[in-house]
Amino acid sequence: MALLALPFPVIDPVLIEIGPIAIRWYALAYIGGFLFGWWLAKRLVATDRLWPGGKAPFAPAVIDDAIVWAALCGILGGRLAFVFVYNLDYYLAHPAAVLAVWEGGMAFHGGIVGAVVGLLIFARRNSLPLLPLIDLAAVVAPIGIALGRLANFIKPELWGRVADVPWAIIFPGAGPEPRHPSQIYQALTEGLLLFIVLLLIARSGGLKRPGLVAGCFGIGYGLARSFGELFRQPDPQLGFLFAGATMGQLLSVPLVAVGLWLVLRARRLPA
Template sequence: MIQLALPFPAIDPVLFAVGPFAIRWYALAYIAGLLLGWQLSRFIVARGSLWGGTSPIQPVDMDDALFWATFGVILGGRAGYVLFYNLPFFIANPLEIVQVWHGGMSFHGGLAGTIVALVLFARSRKIPIFSLLDVAGVVAPLGLLFGRLANFINGELWGRPADVPWAIVFPTGGDVPRHPSQLYEAALEGVLLFIVMLIAVRCGALKKPGLAAGIFGIGYGLGRIVGEFFREPDPQLGFLMFGSTMGMLLSVPLVLAGIALVVHARRQPTP
């Protein structure tokens, strides 16, 4: 029986190049996510009504927070990939650690790096830490959306073999039709989670510090776990205990931390 599959769209990962200088869709995705998140964060902190009166953060604070968050994403994302996904390779090839243009970023590492950066920034400005993390949780799905779309354009992180009508044969995935798991994750971690976060803000989540950040942790963790059922595991790791993947295992603590934040926040009095 002939199995039908959709062809992979012929999208060049390089938008344009001038000599050795190239602009890649992947880099633009990071930039777009950061800039849109920055603009939305300024909008959120400027609306005192969303905070129950007066916002504890000023829009100008978000300008500097963007700088700190960018370094947290890059350094944490690379460190997370090195430690969690390919440590033996990087021990044998330490110079590859700084060669980020070869690929290899971990969302969980980037999240940890961003949290550390924002906590340090909040302490330096005497801004409530949980309130700043709440804002980050609201805008983060925008970055996830663009990042997953860039994964699809790059033809990387493709899904497991599939016989669904929308299965795609990826250039680097052999001649096997596969789930476009990057698009599944873009829908779950990007679009759906962003809608959930906007609804939470609309319902007053920012009035209880830590609540929005907790909702994000739960939402992303669950969305990532679901997405991992369709995503091909990293070849150097394969399947782990009980058929799980590294993405699943790293998401479980995130869900638990999110639940703890939600419980803590809901116990606080509403201003």
């Protein structure tokens, strides 16, 4: 047990409240990730030298609609996965709470599936190549992840396991023991670090091999998430599962496998 622990920096989860309208940090995380992703994806599409043959496969204006499909389907997929995989018993007893997304409760692995399905529908409706759209989504997604993890810290929720490190924090609602600020670990690894790596890959020719950046995202996020789960307190309704792994680690296995397949497939394509 740590002899010293940092106090939790209490931050009101509601940034602004005007009458019945409350703007929460949690909502701002999604809005910020959406706006930054939209801006960066358009910049990447507008840079022809990054794409095969020196020309992007679609106009920057395509991103305006594509990101809406990815975001809405991603939120839907993330919420449904959280309800059915992480907390089904609770939502069966409280069905109205399924719609209360402002209270938190998203499963990122489900969000990935939802976003891919949304982009698949969009690509087919508009006769566009799917993999370049997914590559763009992969580059910008980690920023939303980072902001979301910071929102988890502010709330606070999804705190870490009991720790004796000097920077351990006593979280409100988590008992008297100091704990790892695992939300910050995940914001830095799944978010900031992964974003920097993927952006460098994209800007150094990765977008010329469709699926390469998306594959690197699958591998990178899966490994970073599995690492972060070593410090994060398992969900109380699930606990530790097969061989002591958490649900987040188990769901990352197929993500890494698909990522490896995409990378191997992309490497056989001409640059």
